Amino acid sequence: MRKGKVSVVVPIYKVEKYIHRCIESILNQTYFNLEVILVDDGSPDNCGAIAANYNKSDPRIKVIHKENGGLSDARNHGMKRATGEFTMFVDSDDWLENNMIESLVKCSQAYQAEVVQSAFFYAHEDKLLLDNRYHNEHDAPIQLDNRKLMYELVINERVKNFAWGKLYKTRLINDIPFQKGVLFEDVFWAHQVMQRVEKFVLLHKPLYYYYQRYDSIVASYTPKNLDIIKGLKERHRFIENYYQGLTDESYKAILNMSFIHYNLLLLNREKDKNGLHRKEIQSYISENYYKLRRAVMDDKTLRKQLYLFSLHPYLNVLFLGVRKVMRATRILPKPVGLKQEVSSK
CATH class of the missing domain: 3.90.550.10 (Spore Coat Polysaccharide Biosynthesis Protein SpsA; Chain A)
Structure with a gap:
C-alpha cells in the first residue's frame, strides 16, 4: 500500500x-x-x-x-x-x-x-x-x-x-x-x-x-438548534437545481425535522417568546402544503402527521403521544433500535 x-x-x-x-x-x-x-x-x-x-x-x-x-x-x-x-x-x-x-x-x-x-x-x-x-x-x-x-x-x-x-x-x-x-x-x-x-x-x-456528551451544544436545546432546518432548506435549493429527482426526499427531510423541532419548541416554550419560531415552522408547512403532501404520499406516517398538523399542530403531538404509549404497552411493535455493544472506553 x-x-x-x-x-x-x-x-x-x-x-x-x-x-x-x-x-x-x-x-x-x-x-x-x-x-x-x-x-x-x-x-x-x-x-x-x-x-x-x-x-x-x-x-x-x-x-x-x-x-x-x-x-x-x-x-x-x-x-x-x-x-x-x-x-x-x-x-x-x-x-x-x-x-x-x-x-x-x-x-x-x-x-x-x-x-x-x-x-x-x-x-x-x-x-x-x-x-x-x-x-x-x-x-x-x-x-x-x-x-x-x-x-x-x-x-x-x-x-x-x-x-x-x-x-x-x-x-x-x-x-x-x-x-x-x-x-x-x-x-x-x-x-x-x-x-x-x-x-x-x-x-x-x-x-x-x-x-455522547450531555453538556454538548446539541444536548441543551435553544432556538439556535433550528439552524438544522435552515441548512436543510439551503440544501433543498441545491437539490432543486442539480438533483431534481430527489426533491421529494428533500421535502420529507425538512418536514420530519420541522415536526421534531416544533415539538421541542413546545417543550421549551420559555425559549420561544410569543411562539415566533413555532409560527415560522407552521407558515413554511402551510405555504408548501401541496408540495409536501405530494412528497409524503408513499410514507404513511409522515402523511398522517402532515394532515393532523395542518388541522392543528397539537393533533400531531397527540398522535405521537398515543403512538408512544401504544408501543410502550406493546399494542404496536417498537421500532428497530440500536444494538448495544461492550462498554465504552
Whole structure:
C-alpha cells in the first residue's frame, strides 16, 4: 500500500477532560504517515497548553492557537494548513480505533474512491450503541456512484451528513469552507462536497467513537438548534437545481425535522417568546402544503402527521403521544433500535 500522508484536523474547545483520549487514539494509529493539526479555538481551559505539549513530543503534530470562532472556523483554519493527500476531521471528544486510518486509506486506494466512510459507535459513558439496521460489520464494502450517494445523503440513513468519520481526498474539499456562525454546520457543507464525488465507499465495521456528551451544544436545546432546518432548506435549493429527482426526499427531510423541532419548541416554550419560531415552522408547512403532501404520499406516517398538523399542530403531538404509549404497552411493535455493544472506553 502506498503510504500517502493523511492530515487529521482536530478542533479543540473546552474538552480538557477528553482531549488526551482523542489525541492518543490518533497518535497510536497503525498508519504512521500522519499530520495531526490541533486547532486551539481560544479554549479557556488548559487545552491550549495540552496541545502545545503534544507538539513538543511528536513531530507529526502541528498546533494552531486562535481566537474563539466556533467549530466551523476552527476546521477552516485546520484545512488551510493541511498538506496531506487525504484529510480527516475528528471532534476532540471522540476517538478512533487504532486501525481506522489504515483501513480507510486501503479502501480508498483499492476502490479509487474520493471519500470513504466507516460505521461508528454512539459512545455513552456506560455503553456503546451501533446502528446495524442496514448492514452487518462483516458485510463487503458498498460502492456508491454520485446519484446513489446523493440519495443516501438526503435520506441520512447509511451516508451521514457528519464531516467526521470519513476520509476525503484533500483536493476534493480544500476550497469548500464550513459556514461560520451556524450549528449543524455539516448539513450546510456535505452536499457541496458530495456533488464532486464519483465514487464513495461505505465500510461497515465501526471504527469511530462518537461520544455522547450531555453538556454538548446539541444536548441543551435553544432556538439556535433550528439552524438544522435552515441548512436543510439551503440544501433543498441545491437539490432543486442539480438533483431534481430527489426533491421529494428533500421535502420529507425538512418536514420530519420541522415536526421534531416544533415539538421541542413546545417543550421549551420559555425559549420561544410569543411562539415566533413555532409560527415560522407552521407558515413554511402551510405555504408548501401541496408540495409536501405530494412528497409524503408513499410514507404513511409522515402523511398522517402532515394532515393532523395542518388541522392543528397539537393533533400531531397527540398522535405521537398515543403512538408512544401504544408501543410502550406493546399494542404496536417498537421500532428497530440500536444494538448495544461492550462498554465504552
